[in-house]
Amino acid sequence: MQIVADENIPLLEQFFSEFGEIRKVAGRTMTSEDVKDADILLVRSVTKVNETLIANSPVKFIGTCTIGTDHIDLAYLDALNQQRRANNQQKIAFSSAPGCNAEAVVDYVLSAVSVLIDKRDQIFQDLSVGIIGVGNVGFRLRRRLEAMGVTVIAVDPFKDAEEVGELSALDDALKADVVSLHIPITLAEDAAEHATYHLINEQRLQKMQPNACLINTCRGSVVDNTALKAHMDKYADFESIIDVWEGEPNLDLQLMNRCMLATPHIAGYSLDGKMRGTEQVYQACCQTFGLPIRNKLAQYLPEPSIKKIKFGDSVPVRQALRTAIRAVYEVRVDDGIMRSTLLRTNGEPQAMRTQFDLLRKNYPLRRDIPTMRVEVPSKRQDLQQALAAAGFDVRMGKR
Ligand SMILES: NC(=O)c1ccc[n+]([C@@H]2O[C@H](COP(=O)([O-])OP(=O)(O)OC[C@H]3O[C@@H](n4cnc5c(N)ncnc54)[C@H](O)[C@@H]3O)[C@@H](O)[C@H]2O)c1
Ligand SMILES: O=C(O)[C@H](O)[C@H](O)COP(=O)(O)O
Numbered sequence: 001m002q003i004v005a006d007e008n009i010p011l012l013e014q015f016f017s018e019f020g021e022i023r024k025v026a027g028r029t030m031t032s033e034d035v036k037d038a039d040i041l042l043v044r045s046v047t048k049v050n051e052t053l054i055a056n057s058p059v060k061f062i063g064t065c066t067i068g069t070d071h072i073d074l075a076y077l078d079a080l081n082q083q084r085r086a087n088n089q090q091k092i093a094f095s096s097a098p099g100c101n102a103e104a105v106v107d108y109v110l111s112a113v114s115v116l117i118d119k120r121d122q123i124f125q126d127l128s129v130g131i132i133g134v135g136n137v138g139f140r141l142r143r144r145l146e147a148m149g150v151t152v153i154a155v156d157p158f159k160d161a162e163e164v165g166e167l168s169a170l171d172d173a174l175k176a177d178v179v180s181l182h183i184p185i186t187l188a189e190d191a192a193e194h195a196t197y198h199l200i201n202e203q204r205l206q207k208m209q210p211n212a213c214l215i216n217t218c219r220g221s222v223v224d225n226t227a228l229k230a231h232m233d234k235y236a237d238f239e240s241i242i243d244v245w246e247g248e249p250n251l252d253l254q255l256m257n258r259c260m261l262a263t264p265h266i267a268g269y270s271l272d273g274k275m276r277g278t279e280q281v282y283q284a285c286c287q288t289f290g291l292p293i294r295n296k297l298a299q300y301l302p303e304p305s306i307k308k309i310k311f312g313d314s315v316p317v318r319q320a321l322r323t324a325i326r327a328v329y330e331v332r333v334d335d336g337i338m339r340s341t342l343l344r345t346n347g348e349p350q351a352m353r354t355q356f357d358l359l360r361k362n363y364p365l366r367r368d369i370p371t372m373r374v375e376v377p378s379k380r381q382d383l384q385q386a387l388a389a390a391g392f393d394v395r396m397g398k399r
Contacts, residue, residue: 001039006030008361009042009065010274015282015295016042028249028357032056040285043071044277046357051076054092061093061288065277067136067268069096070185070219095284099136101273103368103391105217106141108267109180110369110390111331112241114322115261116178116213123318125149130173132156132199133183133218134164141180147389151176157194174207178215185219202227211237213260217267220246229255241331243267249356253347256339263334264359270329272368275301304367310375310397317386320376324392328369 001020005012006027016022025034028046035041035057043049045066050073054062064072072094081091117123127150131138134156142152142165153173154165161167173179181200188195200214200223208214216223225246232238239260245251248265256262268274279297286293309327311320341359345351369391376383378396388394 002037003040003042004030004035004038005042006044006047006065008044009278010271011278011300012042014300015278016040016285018291018294019285019289035059042281045071047071049073049077059092060090061095061285063095063097063281063285065097065100065274065281067096067098067100067102067277068184068219072096093284093288095281095288097277097280100277100280101268101270102136102140103370104270104273104366105137105182105267106144106391107270107325107329107369108217108243108263108331109141109215110144110325111329112215112261113178114325115332116239116241118322119260124321127151127178128153128176130155130176130179132170132173132179132181134159134167135182137217138180138182139164141182144389144391148386149389170204171207174204175209176212177209178213179208180215181218181222183218183222185222196222198222198224198227200224200228202231205231205238208238210235211239213239213241215241217243220244220248220251225252225255229258232258249353250349251342251352251356253342253352256342261331261335262338263331264338264356266334266360266363269360269363270366270368272301272371304371305365306372308373308375311377311380311383313377313380315383317382320383321386321390324372324374324387325369325390328372329366 003016003020003022005022005024007024008027012022019040027044030047032053035053038057038059041059041062043064045068048071049062077092077094084091129145129150129152131142131152131154134142134154142154145152153168153176155168155170155173156164159167183196186196198221205227228240229252232240241261242259243263244265275297282295283293306327309324338359341355342352345355370393372392373395374387374392375395375397376387384394384396
């Protein structure tokens with residue numbers, strides 16, 4: 001079989017060579033010519049999988065090693081499969097990787113919020129956080145923040161409170177100190193009144209506190225970026241932390257300059273998250289072709305480069321939390337690199353696209369918080385509790 005895959009998918013050979021010959025291509029510019037002989041098509045979020053791409057391909061399995069599926073024309077795939085069923089042809093199987101990088105997004109939000117509270121001389125427990133969308137990311141984030149003593153106001157019209165905890169109205173969540181978005185991008189024709197395109201518009205920004213902080217790690221156009229820029233011009237204390245941009249890989253550099261933190265769509269880019277995405281799609285592919293699952297992610301994940309943090313007797317909880325979270329993931333590094341790189345493009349569109357994609361392609365190795373072992377003195381129950389709540393693998397030191 002021929003496998004055509006986005007060159008940025010990690011562990012392609014390790015997981016997929018048993019299926020056949022792998023041809024790697026640039027995901028953003030993948031064409032129908034590239035996939036004309038593909039039996040298996042493996043993509044990430046930058047490849048539009050639609051009629052134009054696959055109509056003339058013999059593809060039997062399509063996998064996206066990502067959480068989001070908005071780049072896949074699922075309606076077309078559905079129609080195609082109905083047609084195939086009518087003609088007694090095998091359907092084209094599809095799989096995404098639900099939850100694969102949810103942990104990394106939670107870590108991103110924790111790192112970003114820890115920068116925000118430092119700036120405002122606050123602690124986590126001072127905050128209320130509105131979580132919009134209580135799926136794989138939002139649910140994990142809620143659990144983590146509540147364990148850390150943060151007040152969470154969660155919204156999800158498609159979930160039951162019995163399943164995900166207390167749910168509130170959107171207007172209530174918008175009143176929180178921090179509003180964090182964890183929803184898919186959906187349009188009115190598919191999701192009616194719950195469509196998320198420009199969910200955060202001028203009207204909803206007005207409902208937020210004048211010094212609130214908006215965090216967008218889901219999809220750029222969930223926020224009306226023009227309205228956000230105008231809102232921040234009006235409210236000097238309003239902050240935003242943006243990982244996903246309307247029109248990316250091109251983006252509004254004025255908006256970037258005004259954001260408290262700006263990153264190039266890397267919230268989910270931990271090594272664990274990316275590799276887990278490949279593993280999940282591999283498992284679905286094995287199922288489609290009736291092969292046993294021989295490969296496991298644990299075989300390939302390297303040891304974390306920082307294996308352990310050890311705290312002494314006198315460290316304040318606030319300092320320990322900040323140190324541990326940012327030892328695993330320091331969002332300000334990504335922010336600094338993105339600003340300096342994109343400002344050098346002077347906003348020239350082609351240069352901006354190239355640099356944005358290079359920042360993502362050459363992203364440095366980063367691990368998930370639960371991979372970090374933290375040792376605390378046994379008498380510091382407070383520290384143990386706070387670090388475990390934040391997701392660390394906490395061990396007690398000797399008395
Ligand atoms: N920046 C990144 O690197 C990155 C990484 C992972 C995911 N994402 C994005 O984040 C999104 C969320 O990820 P997830 O894994 O939690 O997805 P998910 O599908 O598990 O959860 C999304 C949740 O949003 C809810 N929802 C849908 N419309 C809503 C609305 N109008 N209001 C409130 N809730 C609504 C759904 O019911 C669902 O529970 C993904 O769709 C993806 O686009 C980005
Ligand atoms: O949907 C997702 O999983 C994320 O947005 C993912 O991190 C996107 O990464 P990409 O596919 O663009 O490499």
